[in-house]
Amino acid sequence: MPAEALPGGPRRRPRTVNVWFDPACPYTWLTAQWLRQVSQVRPLALRWHLMSLTLLNEGREDDPEGDPDGYLRIPVRIGTAVRRHHGQEALSRFHASLWSHLGPSGEHGRTARKWINDPALALAHAGLPPELAAAGGSTVYDEELRASHKEALELLGPRPGTPVVAVGEPSEPSRPPLAFHGPVISRVPKGEDAGRLWDGTLLVAGTPGFHALRGRPADPDPDVTGSDGDPA
Secondary structure, eight states, rough: OOOOGGGOOOOOOOOOEEEOOOEOOOOHHHHHHHHHHHHTTSEEEEEEOOOHHHHHTTOOOOOOOOOOOHHHHHHHHHHHHHHHHHHHHHHHHHHHHHHSSOOOOOOTTTTSSOOOOOHHHHHTTTOOGGGGEEEEESTTTTHHHHHHHHHHHHHSSSSOSSEEEEEOOOTOOSOOOOOOOOOOOOOOHHHHHHHHHHHHHHHHHTTTTOOOOOOOOOOSSOTTOOOOOOOO
């Protein structure tokens, strides 16, 4: 077990972990859930920012997201408005509410869905003003979203995928953060299992020359139906 996780032992100052994400991506939701689990067993200070799958695919001849009508723009635009007016913690609540089980339970006590809730419903569940929903059909926050998206691209290049994670080292604040895409997971590890995955992620991402590792997806992939929507 890492020294920073030893019970009763000396604790390091929290690492600042900046996370850029598109709130409509199911894999990103699972990664966000994992990071919240990690923050319970490792000293992390999570900071939430936005990037856009639509912007990632801008200029491509194909449409890997299958979104010809631009529905993916709606939740990320609303998220940008949430962050602007209510801060990154409110953005985290909105993200969690998009994926929480707010509808009637299915056969196994969970709603049988694989995508987000209605953003207006998510705003209400997160305790945020309903008028923020109008941002989904507006271009008012697009410049701010592009600026945030650009920050993520500057860390990893033009099409890194979502999420992008940047980890600061508190003992060396002037050192560039360790940045990586993902990890892409189909299940959310809990407790110390989450902490071990974090330790391994930092190990491989911090190895000079390392840039990719891929495993076989679980089935169903991704499984958002068993996710915990609590952002705490």
